[in-house]
Amino acid sequence: MAGDAKTMNLRLHVWRQTSVKDEGRFEEYAAKGVSPGMSFLEMLDVVNEELITTGKQPLAFDHDCREGICGACGVMINGNAHGPQGATTTCQLHMRSFSDGDELWIEPWRARAFPVLRDLMVDRSAFDRIIAAGGYASVRTGSARDANEILIPKQNADSAMDAAACIGCAACVAACPNASAALFTAAKVTHLAELPQGQPERMRRVVRMVDQMDIEGFGHCTNHRECEAACPKQISVAVIAQMNRDYLRAKLIAPADNENAGSGG
Amino acid sequence: MELKSNAPTGPIETRWDRHRFGMKLVNPANKRKYKVIVVGTGLAGASAAATLAELGYNVDAFCYQDSPRRAHSIAAQGGINAAKNYQNDGDSIYRLFYDTVKGGDFRARESNVYRLAQISVQIIDQCVAQGVPFAREYSGLLDNRSFGGSQVSRTFYARGQTGQQLLLGAYQALEKMIDAGGVKMFPRREMLDLIVVDGRARGIVTRNMVDGTMEIHMADAVCLATGGYGNVFYLSTNAKGCNVTASWRAHRRGALFANPCYTQIHPTCIPVHGDYQSKLTLMSESLRNDGRVWVPKNKDDVGKKPGSIPEEDRDYYLERMYPSFGNLAPRDISSRGAKTVCDEGRGVGPGGLGVYLDFADAIKRVGKAKIAERYGNLFEMYEQITAENPYEVPMRIYPAVHYTMGGLWVDYNLQSTIPGLFVLGEANFSDHGANRLGASALMQGLADGYFVIPATIGNYLASEGGGKLYEKRPGVDHAEAIKVRDEVSARLDKLLHSKKPTRTPASFHRELGKLLWDNCGMGRTAKRLEAALARIPALRQEFWDTILVPGTGEELNQTLEHAGRVADFLEFAELLCKDALHREESCGGHFREEHQVEEGPEKGEAQRNDELFQYVAAWEWKGADAPQVLHKEALDFEHVKPSQRSYK
Ligand SMILES: Cc1cc2nc3c(=O)[nH]c(=O)nc-3n(C[C@H](O)[C@H](O)[C@H](O)COP(=O)(O)OP(=O)(O)OC[C@H]3O[C@@H](n4cnc5c(N)ncnc54)[C@H](O)[C@@H]3O)c2cc1C
Ligand code: FES
Numbered sequence: 070m071a072g073d074a075k076t077m078n079l080r081l082h083v084w085r086q087t088s089v090k091d092e093g094r095f096e097e098y099a100a101k102g103v104s105p106g107m108s109f110l111e112m113l114d115v116v117n118e119e120l121i122t123t124g125k126q127p128l129a130f131d132h133d134c135r136e137g138i139c140g141a142c143g144v145m146i147n148g149n150a151h152g153p154q155g156a157t158t159t160c161q162l163h164m165r166s167f168s169d170g171d172e173l174w175i176e177p178w179r180a181r182a183f184p185v186l187r188d189l190m191v192d193r194s195a196f197d198r199i200i201a202a203g204g205y206a207s208v209r210t211g212s213a214r215d216a217n218e219i220l221i222p223k224q225n226a227d228s229a230m231d232a233a234a235c236i237g238c239a240a241c242v243a244a245c246p247n248a249s250a251a252l253f254t255a256a257k258v259t260h261l262a263e264l265p266q267g268q269p270e271r272m273r274r275v276v277r278m279v280d281q282m283d284i285e286g287f288g289h290c291t292n293h294r295e296c297e298a299a300c301p302k303q304i305s306v307a308v309i310a311q312m313n314r315d316y317l318r319a320k321l322i323a324p325a326d327n328e329n330a331g332s333g334g
Numbered sequence: 335m336e337l338k339s340n341a342p343t344g345p346i347e348t349r350w351d352r353h354r355f356g357m358k359l360v361n362p363a364n365k366r367k368y369k370v371i372v373v374g375t376g377l378a379g380a381s382a383a384a385t386l387a388e389l390g391y392n393v394d395a396f397c398y399q400d401s402p403r404r405a406h407s408i409a410a411q412g413g414i415n416a417a418k419n420y421q422n423d424g425d426s427i428y429r430l431f432y433d434t435v436k437g438g439d440f441r442a443r444e445s446n447v448y449r450l451a452q453i454s455v456q457i458i459d460q461c462v463a464q465g466v467p468f469a470r471e472y473s474g475l476l477d478n479r480s481f482g483g484s485q486v487s488r489t490f491y492a493r494g495q496t497g498q499q500l501l502l503g504a505y506q507a508l509e510k511m512i513d514a515g516g517v518k519m520f521p522r523r524e525m526l527d528l529i530v531v532d533g534r535a536r537g538i539v540t541r542n543m544v545d546g547t548m549e550i551h552m553a554d555a556v557c558l559a560t561g562g563y564g565n566v567f568y569l570s571t572n573a574k575g576c577n578v579t580a581s582w583r584a585h586r587r588g589a590l591f592a593n594p595c596y597t598q599i600h601p602t603c604i605p606v607h608g609d610y611q612s613k614l615t616l617m618s619e620s621l622r623n624d625g626r627v628w629v630p631k632n633k634d635d636v637g638k639k640p641g642s643i644p645e646e647d648r649d650y651y652l653e654r655m656y657p658s659f660g661n662l663a664p665r666d667i668s669s670r671g672a673k674t675v676c677d678e679g680r681g682v683g684p685g686g687l688g689v690y691l692d693f694a695d696a697i698k699r700v701g702k703a704k705i706a707e708r709y710g711n712l713f714e715m716y717e718q719i720t721a722e723n724p725y726e727v728p729m730r731i732y733p734a735v736h737y738t739m740g741g742l743w744v745d746y747n748l749q750s751t752i753p754g755l756f757v758l759g760e761a762n763f764s765d766h767g768a769n770r771l772g773a774s775a776l777m778q779g780l781a782d783g784y785f786v787i788p789a790t791i792g793n794y795l796a797s798e799g800g801g802k803l804y805e806k807r808p809g810v811d812h813a814e815a816i817k818v819r820d821e822v823s824a825r826l827d828k829l830l831h832s833k834k835p836t837r838t839p840a841s842f843h844r845e846l847g848k849l850l851w852d853n854c855g856m857g858r859t860a861k862r863l864e865a866a867l868a869r870i871p872a873l874r875q876e877f878w879d880t881i882l883v884p885g886t887g888e889e890l891n892q893t894l895e896h897a898g899r900v901a902d903f904l905e906f907a908e909l910l911c912k913d914a915l916h917r918e919e920s921c922g923g924h925f926r927e928e929h930q931v932e933e934g935p936e937k938g939e940a941q942r943n944d945e946l947f948q949y950v951a952a953w954e955w956k957g958a959d960a961p962q963v964l965h966k967e968a969l970d971f972e973h974v975k976p977s978q979r980s981y982k
Binding site: 087088104105106107108110111114115118120121122124125126127129131132133134135136137138139140141157161163165186187190192193194196197200201202204205206207208209210211212213214215216217219220221222223226227229230233234236237260261264266267 | 381384385388399400401402403404405406408409418420456458459460461462463464465467468469470471472473474475476492493495498499502505506507509510512513519521544545573574575607608610611612613615616715718719720721784785788835836838840841882883884885889890891892893
């Protein structure tokens, strides 16, 4: 492959922390002979192999699919969530985005709601609890009618899909100066609000999900739009406006509907 | 041991209905007394856990990722089949059934496949009602495409992210039941063994991957939905964490393992580009609708720029060998085609392991814009990985391990040979025979989870133990549970303290993977399989003598997790090769070079041997020092008569 013959040497400053209780610190490592065709995680694999062979603990990081869809991976690289290239997850970032001699500061997502478990791994279970609070359209298995009885204009189906493309990686939270989870929450609210199936629970959903976001300790959205810039799936901040409109409407127009909004499913 | 499939007989159209009617039901008031463990929350596990909880059972669900939303199912791109016949193009339940039995090269159970085709229709209804944003036509109706060489358009899809959207649907249903208290979710847990008490599956041992705590969980039934074992080859399109551990541990506790040699190699993946490579990326099969596959006719041309090779010096080998299916020939056949031309020294790219997938003609025919509309995201992904622009130079692709048809043996009720142990999704062996059709894995996972298991597990719970299994549920302090947990701990301890700790789990995994790919990959021979079978035990010994795992078991330790999985792969690999060696025929994903059609128009194609091998090979574990014993479940084909698969 063109350009792949040349290898690079990089200096890494990586956040090390043994457990939630540990304070954590940066430590320095050399990444040698890095080929531009490697993915960022493959570069870390190479560093780790060397650490292990010398009996040291490797750098812990979350990952699984390595094709940008599971949302497991994600680190801050020189202050950018998922690194310098837009619309990309850390696993899809390739080393050709860097140059020989570069110095990289690699850190976990930072947010009050995401305790660091070890090194670059954080606990994102708050996201699951936000979904559990209402991010679904209830349907008992077997009770559905024929799929084509629900007509959905292509335009709505497409914008629902745009929002549903969220992979739950949490780069939006990491990038936000307030550590807000608004983009993540709003993506699910919007996906379901765009569809007829999402209507019956729409008001209750938005109230419960937004409230859960607060309970988890995420900050408020003050329109920095850093989330949109960091999102590997390019989810637009327009979904946040949609969520805010629904939330207001639910609070003002349909208060009766929220009476039991927090009472558990 | 006699393998009883418990498959119903009589008219195939009503088998599932009659079977369901014959099953016992659990009294609604009693359901909450039962506890069911579901290991794995991919499509199969998440749909099962959510549905069982809806019915009133208490469910404990487990996955190794930090969230159920990240299961490997998330990566499926192409779509999900269903016999809706919305396109009025001649599809029907019977046709989907027929295509699946034939596509599986006559090595699947007819009753199961028919049920799968029937249920496919309900799956789409269910998913749409949940809000899965499938692609639509301007009319607002659902869109379909033809996939994987099928003659009808029965594939439903959500852009290139069908698996993601289906999994999120099931995950959301699961989260709802977690919120309602019906499911207790245990993420970042790895199941490391199965607990069998009085001959029944009663629980599991898990390791909390955050702090290393060993845990015992007990229940009235256990469902495994832990996915496939493709990662035994190290390089595959599977997620990095996919493993055989849960299935293998269950196998060692008495569950028979069926047809391990049926592995699927996908023809269109991005070729390997370096030693550091950690996984292979699939390029959707849909690309073959417009791309033309070729290699240079002459070896001397392989290093040349593709554009400089004139038309007459190119070999469009799929079009040449399979004039009627051409570039759309099924997966196993296309993959072998690529291997053949590369073995001849005509492969392109690094190491000569690649073939061109060329869009130049399609761009000329319909224009670049149209191609971008169809495949834009795939082209981008390709460019991101390879730094080459497929609008200008042909893509390079090569086959890669993708899916495993083999798995734990189950009967029609999805129950393994251990009573109370049920197996769902890719982890079981059931519906795809020797080769799976594109877009059928998602269908099977959801059929198992949403519709089959909720019906069949009730029958088990209502019939066994006088309908009161819950009363006799052993506690976490049961002697057998403690014994199993201690065995697991001792094993982890061995991994942490080998005699001469010098080699990493990854280095063993890579070596094993290469050994299997070379000897038990796309083309297999007795000689190479025997060579692999001779090497694996030695490699395993080396592993236990020299495995190097820093740190302790009482902390988050990813090296330890990997080492445990590799240890199980090293045992499983032997069974995989053994099964491949015993099956003296070629069928579906299992191609034995000794068994090819020798003459006539099908020369060189896979030669099945129905007389001797029309059975499911189910292997029984007999202890670490004894060979596994083969049991056979004979297969009958009443409806689809076995014939030579022909795609010429
Ligand atoms: C790249 C790619 C594309 C594909 N595209 C398609 C397609 O278009 N159409 C199609 O039909 N099929 C497709 N497939 C196949 C399909 O995606 C899978 O077969 C299917 O999703 C498997 O689902 P599952 O629920 O059985 O298992 P998985 O989704 O693999 O889930 C396994 C679950 O088990 C858990 N687990 C595993 N081991 C343990 C353990 N020891 N302890 C605890 N938990 C454990 C995991 O955490 C996970 O939750 C594709 C596959 C790949 C690799
Ligand atoms: S590892 Fe799955 S998105 Fe990066």
